[in-house]
Amino acid sequence: VAKLVIGIVIGALVVYLIMNSSEDAQTSTNLSESPAYVANKAVAEAMFQAVIDEDMEAWAATVSDTVKYTSPSYAPGTATGAGTKEDWMKDTQRLVDNYDDFSIENAVYLPGLDGQTAEPNGSVRVYVHWNATHSSGVKVDPWFYYNFDGFEGGKITTYGAFGDAGGVMNNVAAASAGE
Known part of the structure; x- marks a missing residue:
């Protein structure tokens, strides 16, 4: 009798799974084809390209005037996520002023999901392996997560960057001092 019950349960489960196969389920392939994600990824790529080109005007065109910015370094006003477009622009300008030969060695873009529903929400996550040369001649190649x-309206309204910004600065300082 136990074997019969187990057989019926397994059979019912197989029938259920076959009949309820989820062709509508989001897959990693169609998540990355979401129109909102594709459009927003293009904005993120344009922002990175503006940094590579050291074009602050093009950079500013990708960022909302009301952006909420979280810096990878603990600058006043930004470590809490309360940074503004002006804060972000100052940080980006400091990079452009102090580094040359920006390039991206590797970037891994991922579509974001709503934390409550696990549905695609158009957000963009990216891991970037940068290469740049500090004005002192020191080459840096950090990984950062963004x-x-x-x-909104083709502009970034919420942004965060995470990486070892302090480690990069310490490496430049040590190399510049001949250590």
């Missing part, structure tokens, strides 16, 4: 959690 989250672009909000977009």
